[in-house]
Amino acid sequence: MSRTVGVGLLFLAALVACTHFKQSPPPAAEPTTRSAPDLPASSETPRAPPSVESPPTGSPAAESPAAGPPSAESPPSPAPTGSAAKPAQPKTAGSAKPKTPRVTGAPAAGSPAGGSSKPLPAEQRAAPAGAEPATPAAAQAATTQPVAKPPALDLAGLERRLKDTHAIGLFTKLSLKNQVDDLLGAFRAFHGGQSQPPLAELRQRYDLLLLKVLTLLQDGDPPLASAISASREAIWGLLADRDKFQKIQVS
Amino acid sequence: MRCPIYVLVFTAAALLAEGPSFGADDTSFSNDLKATIALQGMPCDQIIEAKRNGDSDYTASCKDGNRYHVFVNPKGRVVVQKL
Numbered sequence A: 001m002s003r004t005v006g007v008g009l010l011f012l013a014a015l016v017a018c019t020h021f022k023q024s025p026p027p028a029a030e031p032t033t034r035s036a037p038d039l040p041a042s043s044e045t046p047r048a049p050p051s052v053e054s055p056p057t058g059s060p061a062a063e064s065p066a067a068g069p070p071s072a073e074s075p076p077s078p079a080p081t082g083s084a085a086k087p088a089q090p091k092t093a094g095s096a097k098p099k100t101p102r103v104t105g106a107p108a109a110g111s112p113a114g115g116s117s118k119p120l121p122a123e124q125r126a127a128p129a130g131a132e133p134a135t136p137a138a139a140q141a142a143t144t145q146p147v148a149k150p151p152a153l154d155l156a157g158l159e160r161r162l163k164d165t166h167a168i169g170l171f172t173k174l175s176l177k178n179q180v181d182d183l184l185g186a187f188r189a190f191h192g193g194q195s196q197p198p199l200a201e202l203r204q205r206y207d208l209l210l211l212k213v214l215t216l217l218q219d220g221d222p223p224l225a226s227a228i229s230a231s232r233e234a235i236w237g238l239l240a241d242r243d244k245f246q247k248i249q250v251s
Numbered sequence B: 001m002r003c004p005i006y007v008l009v010f011t012a013a014a015l016l017a018e019g020p021s022f023g024a025d026d027t028s029f030s031n032d033l034k035a036t037i038a039l040q041g042m043p044c045d046q047i048i049e050a051k052r053n054g055d056s057d058y059t060a061s062c063k064d065g066n067r068y069h070v071f072v073n074p075k076g077r078v079v080v081q082k083l
Helices: A002-023 A025-038 A045-067 A078-091 A099-113 A119-152 A155-164 A170-192 A199-220 A222-230 A232-240 A242-250 B005-039
Strands: B047-054 B057-062 B067-072 B078-082
Touching (some): A155 A222, A170 B078, A222 A232, B005 B047, B005 B057, B005 B078
Antiparallel strands (some): B047 B057
8 A cells, every 4th residue: 555655646746746847837938928018028039929019019109199289290191100109119118129120010000000900010010121122123123124125126036036937837928928018018108108098007907917927926936926016016116107117128 | 367466556656656747737737728818818717628739829628618729929929819
């Protein structure tokens, strides 16, 4: 009996030790979570909580400027809120680092989002940082694209590719060439003033011919089809302008 | 007298491999003629027969019953005449 009692005591002691060991870490974790809202605590652990807390801090910060009499200044509102939010940091200076991002997120999320959506500030923290460089990149791409378009109009290259493509048969190529020559003749007459088909009619014929070419190419040679389609307006610009058209004729 | 099965298999494979090449040529030329006819604004759903009359001179029969004379005239223009 004594053995069983001894074993039972040992088992009980082990259980208590285990339960005590299990409980000990949670208290350590709990204080951190508690400490975060409170104030000083550790600066590392609160990183998660700050996102949770940020809305409340943001909303008061937004409210505080809004509470001010000149709150009505609507357009500049983001700037004032941001400026107001930055001063709000020193107020909570005790929590320091975690709250600085809160404040940056708070003005953007701002007053309208409110505290209801807590994850929003966290997203907005990343969003402004990513969005700001993205817009210049997009702007650069937009600026580079127009520069790249002029070289895309390589008439000789397109002509060579059309001749070399296997997507169109010989009869069809010859037939297309006939129609292209007819259209060029019409443009020549238009610019020469011999006959005056309206430019709209020429545009219609041009579109129809291009449509035929694209229809023939779209299955057999998609890259060439897309290249021709991309330079559609540029080619029309050459055809419609008398000087450019004459240069083409000369060359 | 028993014919080895692998001989039959290789023969069938050779025939099958040979067939599509001719068919592809026919198909591509039929498509060329069909596109040429369509470019002239004439109807032809499918070419079922193309008879060669001479250099760049063909008579095409379409599945819908239309027949066309497709040729290149001395000026170098492709002409499609309905027969």
